[in-house]
Amino acid sequence: xxxxxxxxxxxxxxxxxxxxxxxxxxxxxxxxxxxxxxxxxxxxxxxxxxxxxxxxxxxxxxxxxxxxxxxxxxxxxxxxxxxxxxxxxxxxxxxxxxxxxxxxxxxxxxxxxxxxxxxxxxxxxxxxxxxxxxxxxxxxxxxxxxxxxxxxxxxxxxxxxxxxxxxxxxxxxxxxxxxxxxxxxxxxxxxxxxxxxxxxxxxxxxxxxxxxxxxxxxxxxxxxxxxxxxxxxxxxxxxxxxxxxxxxxxxxxxxxxxxxxxxxxxxxxxxxxxxxxxxxxxxxxxxxxxxxxxxxx
Amino acid sequence: xxxxxxxxxxxxxxxxxxxxxxxxxxxxxxxxxxxxxxxxxxxxxxxxxxxxxxxxxxxxxxxxxxxxxxxxxxxxxxxxxxxxxxxxxxxxxxxxxxxxxxxxxxxxxxxxxxxxxxxxxxxxxxxxxxxxxxxxxxxxxxxxxxxxxxxxxxxxxxxxxxxxxxxxxxxxxxxxxxxxxxxxxxxxxxxxxxxxxxxxxxxxxxxxxxxxxxxxxxxxxxxxxxxxxxxxxxxxxxxxxxxxxxxxxxxxxxxxxxxxxxxxxxxxxxxxxxxxxxxxxxxxxxxxxxxxxxxxxxxxxxxxxxxxxxxxxxxxxxxxxxxxxxxxxxxxxxxxxxxxxxxxxxxxxxxxxxxxxxxxxxxxxxxxxxxxxxxxxxxxxxxxxxxxxxxxxxxxxx
Numbered sequence: 150x151x152x153x154x155x156x157x158x159x160x161x162x163x164x165x166x167x168x169x170x171x172x173x174x175x176x177x178x179x180x181x182x183x184x185x186x187x188x189x190x191x192x193x194x195x196x197x198x199x200x201x202x203x204x205x206x207x208x209x210x211x212x213x214x215x216x217x218x219x220x221x222x223x224x225x226x227x228x229x230x231x232x233x234x235x236x237x238x239x240x241x242x243x244x245x246x247x248x249x250x251x252x253x254x255x256x257x258x259x260x261x262x263x264x265x266x267x268x269x270x271x272x273x274x275x276x277x278x279x280x281x282x283x284x285x286x287x288x289x290x291x292x293x294x295x296x297x298x299x300x301x302x303x304x305x306x307x308x309x310x311x312x313x314x315x316x317x318x319x320x321x322x323x324x325x326x327x328x329x330x331x332x333x334x335x336x337x338x339x340x341x342x343x344x345x346x347x348x349x350x351x352x353x354x355x356x357x358x359x360x361x362x363x364x365x366x367x368x369x370x371x372x373x374x375x376x377x378x379x380x381x382x383x384x385x386x387x388x389x390x391x392x393x394x395x396x397x398x399x400x401x402x403x404x405x406x407x408x409x410x411x412x413x414x415x416x417x418x419x420x421x422x423x424x425x426x427x428x429x430x431x432x433x434x435x436x437x438x439x440x441x442x443x444x445x446x
Numbered sequence: 447x448x449x450x451x452x453x454x455x456x457x458x459x460x461x462x463x464x465x466x467x468x469x470x471x472x473x474x475x476x477x478x479x480x481x482x483x484x485x486x487x488x489x490x491x492x493x494x495x496x497x498x499x500x501x502x503x504x505x506x507x508x509x510x511x512x513x514x515x516x517x518x519x520x521x522x523x524x525x526x527x528x529x530x531x532x533x534x535x536x537x538x539x540x541x542x543x544x545x546x547x548x549x550x551x552x553x554x555x556x557x558x559x560x561x562x563x564x565x566x567x568x569x570x571x572x573x574x575x576x577x578x579x580x581x582x583x584x585x586x587x588x589x590x591x592x593x594x595x596x597x598x599x600x601x602x603x604x605x606x607x608x609x610x611x612x613x614x615x616x617x618x619x620x621x622x623x624x625x626x627x628x629x630x631x632x633x634x635x636x637x638x639x640x641x642x643x644x645x646x647x648x649x650x651x652x653x654x655x656x657x658x659x660x661x662x663x664x665x666x667x668x669x670x671x672x673x674x675x676x677x678x679x680x681x682x683x684x685x686x687x688x689x690x691x692x693x694x695x696x697x698x699x700x701x702x703x704x705x706x707x708x709x710x711x712x713x714x715x716x717x718x719x720x721x722x723x724x725x726x727x728x729x730x731x732x733x734x735x736x737x738x739x740x741x742x743x744x745x746x747x748x749x750x751x752x753x754x755x756x757x758x759x760x761x762x763x764x765x766x767x768x769x770x771x772x773x774x775x776x777x778x779x780x781x782x783x784x785x786x787x788x789x790x791x792x793x794x795x796x797x798x799x800x801x802x803x804x805x806x807x808x809x810x811x812x813x814x815x816x817x818x819x820x821x822x823x824x825x826x827x828x829x830x831x832x833x834x835x836x837x838x839x840x841x842x843x844x
Binding site: 189191192193194195221222224225282286287306308309310391392393394395396397401402405406408409410411412 | 482483547556643687694706830831838842
């Protein structure tokens, strides 16, 4: 087969994927932009998407940027960033040891343990969250336990707009997505490298610090990206466990503008702004993970 | 956030702005202050325009046979039994398409090729729909039961002469509470009482919640377009964040009986429905509903109309008439929890018929309540934007 023919074959093989991305990402994304930069129907007050970029109107987008930089959306953005960072930190503290144990020490039981970690995710997300709502009630089992063990003197108000609950709920919702990629990256680390480190005089701790941790960096980055992206877009967890203005995240405001009222262009603009920020983070991730791979190689 | 991102964002915005300035445009722009649709008020009713190209159906036609009668309604907002019996009687299938907001319903009605026979709009969108040619005028000769409706709604302010709509349900907005925990239900200040901190909820809707703040503070201007007054209402609501750890929701029918909420700003139908959400061993007497006995309450109604695209318009009229029948309406009520706006439905009768407990008599709406209460009207798009802004600021929770 000629080189040219082969290129054609690869292009043909990539076609379904390309089509998929165009149909399910590019077109909807363009539709969001068309709503954000479109106009409003004078009779129905409903958004009319403007498909022709020559006629795009950026008033709504400018308003959203202004409010995000210095207005009411600023605390919302900062809060969202803080919650996601905290949730990632907890994911790391909880998820790393679990993934490490699975990859290194679980032996024959690792398949079983991995399955057990994923088992709760066989249950529908809403059902699991509703179960938590019952457990976290003022007179629920969680508070019963805390009171019984004298960890607290009065019931913790978990569900009264408590930021701690929101962060923990985010962790709970996404931690398997953190553990699984991290596990696979830890699992791939060549045991002989660690043996070499020990031969060269490293203690267990320093071997971890100088060999395992740097080698799992790309896995950590992937796990972080895979969990952070949906956390940024999550609004329902927050609605369920808090529903209070004290914990409003960006996605909650997007939901407000897109589900009701006649300012859909503001919601669509907020989607675009959020996507732009996430793309910056994504670009950083791509650059950093390539660098991490180069180090590993 | 690192300054470089801010700069990048700034550059992006300026780039976009210059592009937009560069291209001259003759397209319609953002909503202007003037609305293309008449804004009806109880004291200045609107007669909605009739269109030559959309005639009403002729008198005395016989109902269409076979096929599917298509309803466009909120979820769980009509009794499946009532619908099934009606379909059986007339030999048609009945199919219900649901929506969550009226904007969504209008989008569905405007979809090319979509046809619906009966739609359940709220009064604030009927004018838009009539001006926008989505509805057909009703032929009242098919609606003898319209006489069962409240007198005010046989000729409603939002559709003078009931050209396009018939009344469906009525409800008030008040405060649902746990009668076992609240000693006296004194008024709107229930939601400003720190004794219920963390167990207090507002309806998650800008107009309803901001109106509550105005009414609590003695203002009846719940349709104002004055930016200062709207912002003031937002400030009043913000008090609740610190004072009450206020939460937002629309599931009072569940949270009050289950005890997650002690006081919940809600619709009257929520408390009637709450009777079927009581956990085992909890008595219906724990449910209370407070509604002001003066003019400071909010009342609302829903209606039913026939879209222009109806393929079974005669049968659609017959279903509307069926729903206005006293017995059918009461059966429907027992399913939806939302009360038909019919004169035969009185608080006393509802208690005797064991529809509601004595304590929930306040959740039944009467023509008197309707007459003395305030209503949330359609306002200009520009004003609606202000209400939304005030709400977004409150929700951002600085």
